[in-house]
Amino acid sequence: MTDRKRHAPISRDTMAYVLAGGRGSRLMEMTDNRAKPAVYFGGKTRIIDFALSNAINSGIRRIGVATQYKAHSLIRHLQRGWNFLRPERNESFDVLPASQRVSEDQWYAGTADAVYQNIDIIEDYAPQYIVILAGDHVYKMDYEIMLQQHVDSGADVTVGCLEVPRMEAVGFGVMHVDDTGRITAFVEKPIDPPAIPGRPDTALASMGIYVFDTKFLMDQLRRDAADPKSSRDFGKDIIPHIVKHGTAQAHSFNRSVVRSENEYDAYWRDVGTVDAYWQANIDLTDVVPPLDIYDRNWPIWTYSEITPPAKFVHDEDGRRGQAISSLVSGDCIISGGSLMRSLLFTGVRQRSYSSLDHAVVLPHATIGRSARITRAAARRHG
Template sequence: MQNVLSVILAGGKGSRLEPLTRDRAKPAVPFGGVYRIIDFALSNCLNSGLRHIQLLTQYKGQSLDRHVNVGWQRYFCRELGEFIDVIPPQQRIDEQWYQGTADAVYQNIYAMEKHRPDYVMILAGDHIYKMNYAKMIDYHIDNGADLTIGALPVSPEEAKAFGVMQVDTDQRVVGFEEKSPTPKTIPGDPDRCLASMGIYVFNAHFLFEQLCQDATRRDSAHDFGKNIIPSIIDSQRVFAFPFRDENRKQDAYWRDVGTLDAYFEANMDLVHVDPLLNLYDQDWPLRTYQPNVPPPKFVFAGSADEGRRGCALDSIVCGGSIISGGEVERSILGPEVRVNSFCHVEDSILFEGVNIGRHSRIRRAIIDKGVHIPPGTEIGFDLELDRRRGFTVSSGGVVVIAKGDAVESMVRAEQEQVA
């Protein structure tokens, strides 16, 4: 794979994930306790033998840049020609920020060309899945394709949010519609559509040609799905590559965690007895930055009759966390979380450094990094109260507390009103 350049689009704002994306780009949002969303695309690259990577950032990329430089550079050897470069917007070609996915790649065309790749693989940095990209590249070469698109069967309702392809018997793309309100189904299968995963393999020279042509079109949104792909399917060799899952489960696993509820459910999948996503597969390891913290600790504080028993059931508990006389059920605790005596946390996601004060009860909540919950607080039991406190409540009833939210002052004001 020495002749392949991987370009990961990681500048997404992730508006539907606010407030989790208030201070970070969507690919930098924590997932599964210790990971970030970007780790899945990067792990796929590494496991596929792709060691020439450019990561294009834009929106609030500082935490993403720090995560990649601290946690990922050690896997690449510059002396052997390997690299992972984080490239912020430079406005070398245009004075505007990226106008679309194709424009993001076009504005970095000089950085790509200097590596003289034969093939360019373009990936989204905000999806959860396992995939061997080398198989897709081989498929692309074997078919003599100009462009190959990763394809995933989805329901017609889900397909409204994707580009949908129509293919012939050889998997050559003969039709493409971006986010159609009435997507076409697979012939003979009215319950499924063939969706684009936003994963592309281009012949490098062909890609650069198309990007330069698209850049001159004033009526273009400069987007792969809206403009580039529809303009070439009639004249060029464009193929669909059926998604081949490396998760080794009965059903293929691919998740777009673009909304708070989708993000919450994908995390909650991980605490099941037999989770849909296997984080423990040594044949396809997931890598990330691992902080230097002590092992998790469970403290039995006093008498069990008092309810001061530190325990976690059906949960993920990361390093440095202390459950001191509290109980945790079906939850994910990031690094250095503390759950104090007489607390009960259920069906929740606690990011790094969260501290839950004594006698608190937390249910169906996402609490961002470093938030301190004062003693005796209840979250997730009265959604109207949570809204009045200024917390975000998703359409599915998940309470989200943002990093920096002054929960203590909110609760103190409530107590003063009652008094």
């Protein structure tokens, strides 16, 4: 467990830049009206809250969030829940929508371009270091440890990585490293991912987390922007170029993952499909869940809507409001229905004689009288 009372000066001289413009199309209807980072997770938080909370808990007090796809829900959440950083304390929180700052006919063309188009804002703050983060993953990580490795190694870039089953690595950047942790090869989303030597079923995947000296990154972004062949992407262009022409260091997630006394594995989830999203939420109903969202030493900050408590009513055979091994959020009313191993977000209404079993129910949905939902995610229509 990490002592959160003190932070090294390195964190105070760092800016976290969160890339939150992606749709997450594999989540289908859940991202029809919002970007993937704005999707609800775990009862009351949004997916982006994990990356942002990691930054705050790591001592980073300058944060920028780049948005693009259907950003209204995300921006509203950020404005309501992340407005506590204060300029008078040398803190900042900037929401940076795609706004054609560089060209009148160009939005963010890629992940690197989403940073390049806001170079002037970053340079105004003048942080010594910058951490590039993906806003659509669920995990707890102390970025301060990764920052310290970056400074100690003297690398041009430090890339967060973790081991994954080889055939699951098709959706990630995949790297090879030498005995010193230096990245010797990097390929983005390969059709046939290269395995870790001696471990044919495992690949070393990028987490989409990069630490740079700010000046070095600004130089790389300007160089990349001048290249007509570039796709303006960190994984496809920036990182491979540095691997070839500079020094790129790997940082193992195992070194900086935050675990409470109840967590055993290094928890990281992409939740990029409906099945993965459902499973990650249902896992939270375990007696000892793989992700401890109750860890007071590493809180997950979010916008906390003012709601009344959850309510359970009726107590007769077949019509008893009850929940077993479940998470039920505020403003839910369980009116003569039952739920087992299920997770209900804010404002759900469950009518009499209905039952939920291994169900994830998104905010303000209504479960009708006598309905049966098993092993599914449900949302409000309309």
